[in-house]
Amino acid sequence: MELRSLAEKLNQLEEEQNPVWGKMSAQHMVEHLTTTLLLATGKVKVAVYTPDKQLAQMRAFLMSDRALPRGVVSPAIGSELPALRNESYDLAFAEFWKEYDRFETYYKENPEGKHVNPAFGVLNYDEWKQFMKKHFTHHFTQFALLPE
Numbered sequence: 001m002e003l004r005s006l007a008e009k010l011n012q013l014e015e016e017q018n019p020v021w022g023k024m025s026a027q028h029m030v031e032h033l034t035t036t037l038l039l040a041t042g043k044v045k046v047a048v049y050t051p052d053k054q055l056a057q058m059r060a061f062l063m064s065d066r067a068l069p070r071g072v073v074s075p076a077i078g079s080e081l082p083a084l085r086n087e088s089y090d091l092a093f094a095e096f097w098k099e100y101d102r103f104e105t106y107y108k109e110n111p112e113g114k115h116v117n118p119a120f121g122v123l124n125y126d127e128w129k130q131f132m133k134k135h136f137t138h139h140f141t142q143f144a145l146l147p148e
Helices: 003-012 026-040 052-063 089-109 125-142
Strands: 115-117 121-123
Touching: 003 089, 003 125, 026 089, 026 115, 026 125, 052 121, 052 125, 089 125, 115 125, 121 125
Parallel strands: none
Antiparallel strands: 115 121
């Protein structure tokens, strides 16, 4: 599925929708996905948490068809939910789409751009798109926007 078509599944999410698993609220999930878009364009900087000797294995997983497992914890965030940064779900939703469009524009204007993903290292546009597909699918499954 093309990334934009996948991202549009988010339009089916409702503010009060509960996850099938995990502890994120709908707004937490939307803001979390937005953060990854901010990382992908370098608007937010983060370190690589994966040891160098494990990066090749992690990147092989990234480029595979294997799904992110339930319960996976971002090394940059940890297991506790961060504070919400938007005053409402609607603002979080609008921020997501603003940053999604910015992501696409950024890489059209900067086709050689590369930015750090905390688990997978420095990624280019195609690698970020692959990450976004895995990551969006993971969370859209969490909220029953996609079947398991």
